[in-house]
Amino acid sequence: MSTPVLEIHGVHKSFGTLDVLRGIDLTAQAGTVTVILGPSGSGKSTLLRSINHLEKVDRGRVRLDGELIGYRQAGGKLHELGERHILQQRARIGFVFQNFNLFPHLTALENVAEAPIAALKKPKIQVYDHARELLARVGLADKTDVYPRQLSGGQQQRVAIARALALEPRLILFDEPTSALDPELVGEVLDVLRDLAAAGTTMIVVTHEIGFAREAADTVIFMDEGRIVEQGPPAQVLDHPRHERTQSFLSKVL
Numbered sequence: 001m002s003t004p005v006l007e008i009h010g011v012h013k014s015f016g017t018l019d020v021l022r023g024i025d026l027t028a029q030a031g032t033v034t035v036i037l038g039p040s041g042s043g044k045s046t047l048l049r050s051i052n053h054l055e056k057v058d059r060g061r062v063r064l065d066g067e068l069i070g071y072r073q074a075g076g077k078l079h080e081l082g083e084r085h086i087l088q089q090r091a092r093i094g095f096v097f098q099n100f101n102l103f104p105h106l107t108a109l110e111n112v113a114e115a116p117i118a119a120l121k122k123p124k125i126q127v128y129d130h131a132r133e134l135l136a137r138v139g140l141a142d143k144t145d146v147y148p149r150q151l152s153g154g155q156q157q158r159v160a161i162a163r164a165l166a167l168e169p170r171l172i173l174f175d176e177p178t179s180a181l182d183p184e185l186v187g188e189v190l191d192v193l194r195d196l197a198a199a200g201t202t203m204i205v206v207t208h209e210i211g212f213a214r215e216a217a218d219t220v221i222f223m224d225e226g227r228i229v230e231q232g233p234p235a236q237v238l239d240h241p242r243h244e245r246t247q248s249f250l251s252k253v254l
C-alpha cells in the first residue's frame, strides 16, 4: 500500500493536569474521508489542531505524506522546525473552521486568492482565474465581488472551503463546518463536502452531522476522553456500535 497521506502515532496532549489526547493512532489514505464524532470535550478539536501543529503534542508523531509535521529528526533527537517551515507545511493542510474566519474587508474572490498570492510565486491573473474556478465549484460563481457581510453563513462557509482548496492541499481538516449555520443552510455546505469526497479529496471532518458521516465517510471514528474507542465503516460504527460509550452517544444524537 502507498504511504498514507496522514499518519498519527501515539499522540498525547495535556493542558496542565488535563490529559486531552491519550495515545491517538490514526491513518488516512489518499482520497478518503474520515469523520470524527464524540462528545463535547473528548479532544476532537485538539486532535485537528495537533495535525497541523497549531498545538504542539507532548508525545507522538504526526506525518503528512511520510514527512514529520512540526519537527525534523537529527542525531536521534526531534528538533522543532522554524516558523517558515511550519507555515510551508501548513499550506499543505487546509483548515476550515466553524466560524469561517474570512477577511471582512476582502471580496469572496480576494479571500480565496489571498493565500496563494502570498505563498505561491504565481502570476496574479492565474491565481484569480483559479480562485474563480474554485468559487464556481462551491456554487458561488456569481458572488466573486461580494464581501462576506453580504453573504449568508452557508455562502461564507463555502467561500472558506474554496479558500482552503486554493493552495491545493494534500489534506483538508474541517472543524464542525456546519455548526454555526442555521439548519436550512447546513445542506448546502454538506453538498460541497460530498462533492469533494466524490472527487477523491482527503478529508478529516469533525462534525455532529450523522447524516453526512453515513453518506460520505469511509471511516467513522468515535472519540471519548482523549481516546479513539471505536472506528470502522459508517454502517458498522453508526448502526452496530460495539462500545457502550458510542451506543450512548448515538442514542442521544440520532
Ligand SMILES: Nc1ncnc2c1ncn2[C@@H]1O[C@H](COP(=O)(O)OP(=O)(O)OP(=O)(O)O)[C@@H](O)[C@H]1O
Pocket: 015, 018, 020, 038, 039, 040, 041, 042, 043, 044, 045, 046, 047
Ligand atoms: N488551549 C487550551 N487550554 C486549556 N484547556 C484546553 C485548551 N484547548 C482545549 N482545552 C480543553 O481540552 C478539552 C478538549 O477540548 P476540545 O476542544 O479538543 O474538545 P472537543 O471534543 O473538540 O469538544 P467540542 O465538541 O465541545 O468542540 C476540553 O476540556 C477543553 O476545555
